[in-house]
Amino acid sequence: MGSIDIDALANAVLSQLFVPIEASGRHVHVTREQAQTLFGHSLTPDRPLSQPGQYLAKERLTLRGPKGAFENVAVLGPERDNAQVEVSLTDGRALGIQPPLRLSGDTKATPGITLIGPQGTISLTQGVMAAQRHIHLSPEEGRRFGVSDKQVVKLQTFTSRPVIFQDVVVRIHPDFRAAVHIDYDEANGCGLGRDDLGRILP
Amino acid sequence: MGSIDIDALANAVLSQLFVPIEASGRHVHVTREQAQTLFGHSLTPDRPLSQPGQYLAKERLTLRGPKGAFENVAVLGPERDNAQVEVSLTDGRALGIQPPLRLSGDTKATPGITLIGPQGTISLTQGVMAAQRHIHLSPEEGRRFGVSDKQVVKLQTFTSRPVIFQDVVVRIHPDFRAAVHIDYDEANGCGLGRDDLGRILP
Numbered sequence: 001m002g003s004i005d006i007d008a009l010a011n012a013v014l015s016q017l018f019v020p021i022e023a024s025g026r027h028v029h030v031t032r033e034q035a036q037t038l039f040g041h042s043l044t045p046d047r048p049l050s051q052p053g054q055y056l057a058k059e060r061l062t063l064r065g066p067k068g069a070f071e072n073v074a075v076l077g078p079e080r081d082n083a084q085v086e087v088s089l090t091d092g093r094a095l096g097i098q099p100p101l102r103l104s105g106d107t108k109a110t111p112g113i114t115l116i117g118p119q120g121t122i123s124l125t126q127g128v129m130a131a132q133r134h135i136h137l138s139p140e141e142g143r144r145f146g147v148s149d150k151q152v153v154k155l156q157t158f159t160s161r162p163v164i165f166q167d168v169v170v171r172i173h174p175d176f177r178a179a180v181h182i183d184y185d186e187a188n189g190c191g192l193g194r195d196d197l198g199r200i201l202p
Numbered sequence: 203m204g205s206i207d208i209d210a211l212a213n214a215v216l217s218q219l220f221v222p223i224e225a226s227g228r229h230v231h232v233t234r235e236q237a238q239t240l241f242g243h244s245l246t247p248d249r250p251l252s253q254p255g256q257y258l259a260k261e262r263l264t265l266r267g268p269k270g271a272f273e274n275v276a277v278l279g280p281e282r283d284n285a286q287v288e289v290s291l292t293d294g295r296a297l298g299i300q301p302p303l304r305l306s307g308d309t310k311a312t313p314g315i316t317l318i319g320p321q322g323t324i325s326l327t328q329g330v331m332a333a334q335r336h337i338h339l340s341p342e343e344g345r346r347f348g349v350s351d352k353q354v355v356k357l358q359t360f361t362s363r364p365v366i367f368q369d370v371v372v373r374i375h376p377d378f379r380a381a382v383h384i385d386y387d388e389a390n391g392c393g394l395g396r397d398d399l400g401r402i403l404p
Contacts, residue, residue: 164366189391
């Protein structure tokens with residue numbers, strides 16, 4: 001008989017009950033053509049993100065709104081079919097833009113913004129949103145937690161300022177891995193710390 | 203028979219069930235002596251706040267931390283026995299200070315900061331905190347909602363990003379009037395709008 005790996009066992013049990021919570025800072029998704037215009041080349045992966053295939057790019061850009069700007073903003077890859085700029089409501093106030101709450105990909109009738117890269121500038125006519133909080137799950141994880149794609153659930157956070165988030169949208173896809181995504185307003189509002197977990201409420 | 207004032211009736215019913223939620227921006231409380239040093243005179247009321255006797259002062263000051271500063275910061279009156287600086291966790295990051303979560307008045311072993319006024323500068327050795335979310339109630343309102351001073355309750359928000367805040371501290375005092383106080387991280391995290399309400403959960 002081998003010895004028991006207590007840490008591995010604990011992690012296996014925890015992953016059956018809880019979902020890691022991750023805070024998304026402000027970031028931008030661009031198309032291949034926009035990457036060419038902004039950077040003179042397509043995106044270069046810097047490090048992988050929690051969702052398989054997604055990465056933080058080495059490239060950075062400046063976001064300019066009617067009232068203010070943010071420099072050194074993260075760009076996530078791979079390139080997409082449409083540009084998308086995800087900011088918090090706090091960021092929106094600084095930029096002078098009111099970002100609507102949207103799920104990723106739903107950019108119709110959202111405000112525009114200016115993207116400034118080292119090689120070029122692009123005026124987006126739409127694409128700015130505050131990401132609606134959501135949970136990424138693989139199909140197997142969805143079955144384990146008893147939830148389906150697009151289901152709206154409550155999520156209890158085990159954080160220093162615990163809250164129960166209502167209106168959390170479940171997104172299930174074979175390329176996803178269990179992670180709750182909230183923005184920095186929500187993360188600071190619930191006192192999120194590294195490796196904090198949440199529980200999907202029945 | 204007089205006519206029924208529907209608005210007044212609706213407000214009376216709502217006030218039996220719900221508590222208004224107010225977002226507190228970063229602000230400072232100072233002593234009478236500190237007001238003299240910073241402004242050359244004691245505080246001048248600008249407009250009253252929701253809690254009877256409390257006011258926003260005309261005076262403004264600059265907060266300077268190790269990493270950054272905020273100008274034009276609100277000062278609340280009347281003067282207190284001890285200085286207190288209430289900032290959000292987001293503010294703390296910009297200032298280079300980690301504010302602990304505290305209830306107002308509990309400044310022991312909190313970080314310091316520099317206050318810069320038009321007439322003088324003060325280096326506080328303590329006083330910086332992130333205010334723990336709380337509910338102000340009069341004794342009569344406490345009885346109506348069935349809660350007691352210092353009780354910790356849950357609060358459901360009726361906001362654009364609804365949450366249930368756990369660990370909300372009830373504070374009851376004859377000078378208080380029903381109001382939930384949260385900071386801007388929490389307010390943006392729950393999508394608080396003007397006149398939004400919360401419900402104390404049983």
